[in-house]
Amino acid sequence: xxxxFCELKDGQIRKPSAEALSEGRRLAxxxxxxxGALFAGASCAGAAEAAKFGADVILTAEAPTLASYSSxxxxxxxxxxxxxKGASVLLAAATAVGKDVIPRAAARLGAGYASDVxxxxxxxxxxxxxxxxxxxxxxxxxxxxxxxxxxTTRPNVFPAAEKAGAGTVEALAAPAGDFxxxxxxxxxxxxxxxxxxxxxxxxxxxxGMKDGANFKILExxxxxxxxxxxxxRAAVDAGWGLPHSMQVGQTGKVVSPTLYIACxxxxxxxxxxxxxxSKFIVAINKDPEAPIFKLANYGIVGDxxxxxxxxxxxxxxxxxxxx
Amino acid sequence: MKILVALKQVPDTExxxxxxxxxxxxxxxxxxxxxxxxxxxxxEEAIRIKEGKGAEVVALSVGGDTAKEVLKNALALGADxxxxxxxxxxxxxxxxxxxxxxxxxxxGFDLILCGNKGLGGDxxxxxxxxxxxxxxxxxxxxxxxELGEGTxxxxxxxxxxxxxxxxxxxxxxxxxxxxxxxxYASLKGIMxxxxxxxxxxxxxxxxxxxxxxxxxLPPERPAGxxxxxxxxxxxQALLQALKDEAKVF
Ligand SMILES: Cc1cc2nc3c(=O)[nH]c(=O)nc-3n(C[C@H](O)[C@H](O)[C@H](O)COP(=O)(O)OP(=O)(O)OC[C@H]3O[C@@H](n4cnc5c(N)ncnc54)[C@H](O)[C@@H]3O)c2cc1C
Ligand SMILES: Cc1cc2nc3c(=O)[nH]c(=O)nc-3n(C[C@H](O)[C@H](O)[C@H](O)COP(=O)(O)OP(=O)(O)OC[C@H]3O[C@@H](n4cnc5c(N)ncnc54)[C@H](O)[C@@H]3O)c2cc1C
Numbered sequence: 141x142x143x144x145f146c147e148l149k150d151g152q153i154r155k156p157s158a159e160a161l162s163e164g165r166r167l168a169x170x171x172x173x174x175x176g177a178l179f180a181g182a183s184c185a186g187a188a189e190a191a192k193f194g195a196d197v198i199l200t201a202e203a204p205t206l207a208s209y210s211s212x213x214x215x216x217x218x219x220x221x222x223x224x225k226g227a228s229v230l231l232a233a234a235t236a237v238g239k240d241v242i243p244r245a246a247a248r249l250g251a252g253y254a255s256d257v258x259x260x261x262x263x264x265x266x267x268x269x270x271x272x273x274x275x276x277x278x279x280x281x282x283x284x285x286x287x288x289x290x291x292t293t294r295p296n297v298f299p300a301a302e303k304a305g306a307g308t309v310e311a312l313a314a315p316a317g318d319f320x321x322x323x324x325x326x327x328x329x330x331x332x333x334x335x336x337x338x339x340x341x342x343x344x345x346x347x348g349m350k351d352g353a354n355f356k357i358l359e360x361x362x363x364x365x366x367x368x369x370x371x372x373r374a375a376v377d378a379g380w381g382l383p384h385s386m387q388v389g390q391t392g393k394v395v396s397p398t399l400y401i402a403c404x405x406x407x408x409x410x411x412x413x414x415x416x417x418s419k420f421i422v423a424i425n426k427d428p429e430a431p432i433f434k435l436a437n438y439g440i441v442g443d444x445x446x447x448x449x450x451x452x453x454x455x456x457x458x459x460x461x462x463x
Numbered sequence: 464m465k466i467l468v469a470l471k472q473v474p475d476t477e478x479x480x481x482x483x484x485x486x487x488x489x490x491x492x493x494x495x496x497x498x499x500x501x502x503x504x505x506x507e508e509a510i511r512i513k514e515g516k517g518a519e520v521v522a523l524s525v526g527g528d529t530a531k532e533v534l535k536n537a538l539a540l541g542a543d544x545x546x547x548x549x550x551x552x553x554x555x556x557x558x559x560x561x562x563x564x565x566x567x568x569x570x571g572f573d574l575i576l577c578g579n580k581g582l583g584g585d586x587x588x589x590x591x592x593x594x595x596x597x598x599x600x601x602x603x604x605x606x607x608x609e610l611g612e613g614t615x616x617x618x619x620x621x622x623x624x625x626x627x628x629x630x631x632x633x634x635x636x637x638x639x640x641x642x643x644x645x646x647y648a649s650l651k652g653i654m655x656x657x658x659x660x661x662x663x664x665x666x667x668x669x670x671x672x673x674x675x676x677x678x679x680l681p682p683e684r685p686a687g688x689x690x691x692x693x694x695x696x697x698x699q700a701l702l703q704a705l706k707d708e709a710k711v712f
Contacts, residue, residue, distance in 0.1 A: 209626075
């Protein structure tokens, strides 16, 4: 079996989880295996949706003790489920929870782990992964020697594909005992927009923005075209009040949106490392020699303070982003 | 309180990646080596705890002789002792976790600080694997850490914000930018470090779970084009191209 740990939000499967589950289904079809989707929480209402993404079996661990995420409790649950089901592959999306729990479960299982992968296949009955290393400056093909193989899938890379599965629901017992650590509180950022790592469209600003307040024009463009705003390290470190969670690059977030619009960003190697996996790159820069243009599918040489508002205006006029 | 800090030596962020003749590793020619940036936050946090409530700080690296540079720097910054677990540096994160777990097992560490990911390998896995092997609590991608009596409270970065994790010590905490501002080594620290020795031990024999079988460079991006006209014209042309050619919208 290929077991996929899935996360729910507001009673719905999170998109990165649906992507991981869909990829699990493809791998299972290629290797004649079954797919199990695993959910855990105080309530798993909504888990039935996993059948739409090809789950043969839906495993639910429902208990008041699982209301808050606990690394060790969830890792125990996953490892026990792998053993109980005789699963050979354990997957999850490379989200904050996925990246926290899968390596811990892997260690419990003595399993190799490939994180944040952008490609998966089954070769001779074993998982094989392709993953960016050096923040995307290179790709490593990873093969496994362990009996159980584990991986987390990078959001926005694998398509979430609907394919009916039997979706037989089975209850799992929650792990007993004291949990070593528990999440006590969630501090949500204002706005509640999707995270950069999961965004389909990103509008990023660099030192060329000149001031944090000017990021307002990027917000306006992002709102018009259904995107979120990121930044270069120069902008984050400039003392403009931008949080590090906005930083794109080798020491920030590595992103893979469909569209990345770089405004007033020169294209330093550390920035490029974090965004070169974007499908389409647009550069807006007043310096025609800026290295970012070498990467861009579309370049605009000009003053971003003129171009960005025009883009917002035109996007609204064309009704872009309203679909 | 006894603190272990795991520090990895990695290629500098400026490194342009060249694949070695074996087709699966980095060509080390011209590579400048540094301490993985996130590990610097881990070390700084340990030193601040030492300065605040008192602690013994042990810096540890798994690697070859060159990794001594990382440890010398850690001693100069304020680590009390340094340990090099000598290995070929070829294992996966699981192998490194097993080596460090074997070393740390019976030494009574209350806190183990790591980077949230090693620059380059980018696995973000060693910390949680080590926590599991030692049977202790973990908190990853931490931007704020408070210690109580045998407990910790950590703020960690998650999608769309952060969350507060509470747990018992001992624990493995992996550091994220924002946890603190790492200091630079003082001349006094550098001189003092010269007198200290680095303990060298053979790393335990372990088995990896995963192996890199090929390292490849990303495909060249297709040549792009510049959009002509004034700002309004460029904006119009861009959106049209994204719609019609790229089909983004
Ligand atoms: C260890 C290390 C890690 C790093 N990690 C990262 C990382 O994760 N992410 C990252 O981004 N950087 C990182 N950096 C920093 C990186 O080297 C660059 O310094 C940084 O990316 C530069 O940011 P920038 O492009 O915004 O600024 P600059 O390089 O200063 O570029 C500003 C650009 O704005 C343009 N501009 C100015 N005014 C306008 C205008 N009105 N209209 C249009 N264009 C205009 C200019 O022509 C210029 O090209 C790292 C560096 C180190 C040493
Ligand atoms: C080009 C390339 C080739 C590779 N080749 C192979 C290969 O042939 N076979 C193979 O099995 N693996 C290989 N690896 C994997 C890599 O070397 C190991 O996975 C590595 O030891 C774990 O590194 P990481 O930085 O990804 O770990 P992470 O899990 O991202 O590291 C997290 C934290 O753990 C600590 N840490 C990690 N490693 C060490 C260390 N050595 N010493 C002290 N603390 C440490 C640090 O605090 C670090 O911040 C390769 C990686 C790359 C990029």
